[in-house]
Amino acid sequence: MVSFGPSSNYVGSNNQQRRRRPAGSKPEKPRRQNSFSRDIGHAAAETYLITRLTFTLLRYLGLGYRWISRLVALGCYAMLLLPGFLQVAYYYFFSSQVRRSVVYGDQPRNRLDLHFPTNNDGPKPVVVFVTGGAWIIGYKAWGSLLGRQLAERDIIVACLDYRNFPQGTISDMVKDVSQGISFVFNNIADYGGDPNRIYLMGQSAGAHISSCALLEQAVKESTGESISYNLLNLVDHCHNRGLYRSIFLSIMEGEESLPVFSPAVRIKDPSIRDASSLLPPIILFHGTSDYSIPSDASMAFADALQKVGAKPELVLYPGKSHTDLFLQDPLRGGKDDLFDHIIAAIHANDKEALAKDAMAPPRKRLVPEPLLRMARLISPF
Template sequence: MSSIDLGAEADLPVEQIDSDYNARATVTVEEFERTMGRYRDGSLAARSIATAVDVVYDEESGQTIDIFGGGDEPRPVFVYIHGGYWRALSKTESAFMAPMLAGRGIATVAVDYRLAPEVDLAEIVREVRAAIAFLHREGRRYGLDPSRIYVGGSSAGGHLTGAVISGGWHEAFGVPEDVVKGALPVSGLFHLGPIAKSFVSEWLTLTDSDVAALSPALNIPKAGCPIVAAYAAGEPAGFGRQSQGYHALWQSAGFDSTLMEIPDRHHFDVVLDLERADTQLAGALLQMIR
């Protein structure tokens, strides 16, 4: 099976799909809890540089963002979209990179969105796109530069990062097609075909039309920003294949893409490398923004 043909993964046996996308099975309970604690502790430390918290970005859903490190002069902004298989976590655990970025003149925005099964994936995607539109429209009020928006996220947040750099949604939200200037999807899910047949269906139903409309791999834009598709060496196999396939699709469309496997990291701790500027992942993000 070609790494580019991500749709063919849906034809794999269900048992293999479940294994290939079960990140929790790759770490112990103790390691998982320790890593979640690092998310929370690092994000709590970022509160000292908060510019604004609980800012409503979407009146329809009432969802909010937290903004860190905005400047007197508008700064480039990294928008972080959390993971959790679309059913867990929040912006409260999603600002651990803000102090490192603020020290280099870059603001951070952590995004909340409603979770499954309260809402479906189409609504989750609409909400994160609304967050990007809000920052483009209102960012200067918070010391952010609307012309320098960069987006990243981990796991389900990697999928949602792909959703905001996909084509076909910008006009409806009143933003230019190049509203996002660069993206860092980490351990992302770009073709939802196999996910629709996996254990994720216990809390998130994906129809064939959902797969077609909401898979970034099936909605490559006409004009794409530079991306870094990163994943951990300790990922379950499916996540690595997804990043490899999306990278290949992005390059095939003529866009700038870097594929990055991070050694000595697993699915949950890889994104914590954004806390420190001297890591491979943070270096890629800083270079993109510069």
């Protein structure tokens, strides 16, 4: 299940590269395999890495007023939402239902977190989630709130980490995500997941990376070769919002690579037309008041997919911003249209699960309403 644009999500299932558990064996029960000393060592290593990469990134950014103003706004935004973030952090570090930093590859960021339901009464549907972060600040823990809430509905969530810029460029990110997805397909049965019900979901930059990875897999299967929707239209837009042209092009490996990593452009290539038939059903969710990635991007991508025979569905949320659907609304608790759509898509063919969903209690509010409204006003996204 992939989500495009902070509010744009895309749902699809795939049954490739899976390994089944031996007959008669039981799924591994979730457990906290992380010792305190291991956590400290891992945190120290990541702190060193992040510090070094931060200084490298600062050399790229210089003293541009746009990104500095957005950095300040990001700090204020995070402080306003801190009551909710602290509760999610406590769950992330201390819940027995979270297994952190499972290794899926040989790169420093090739780690994923697994969020488990409280019961293990049979194979569970699985969501592979790829976080956003402008290709620069993505981190697997950003998916903890989603992981917690989906786990409450009997869904296993695998939150993938991947190399960010400047540690890696777009091809590295796509490679990492593809490897993480393959790991889930090959191993999730050992953790109680159902390999026949795996969904890929991405948010913001994670949606773009996920779409690239999914299209690459389809191309590989159709031809035996490897190869935001249309990056060509986003260069100037991102520059005006603080992600300067030089940084954006460095992340995307130069202007000549933009068409390669623009799914809406790539899918139109006649040489890979057969790949479209291998794409899963896709749902794009987007807020109409998203100014970071305008909803026109999802509309154009849905149109491009439809023209090559894919089956996209586009859901627009009037008045929703880049962060409303993924942060403010979930932190608000109660009814959440995006969450309800995601659950309905995953449980579409499971009457028992749908009946449980209908009886589920309202989700708990994590942040007072005045703080949420102030955060929305100063959000840098």
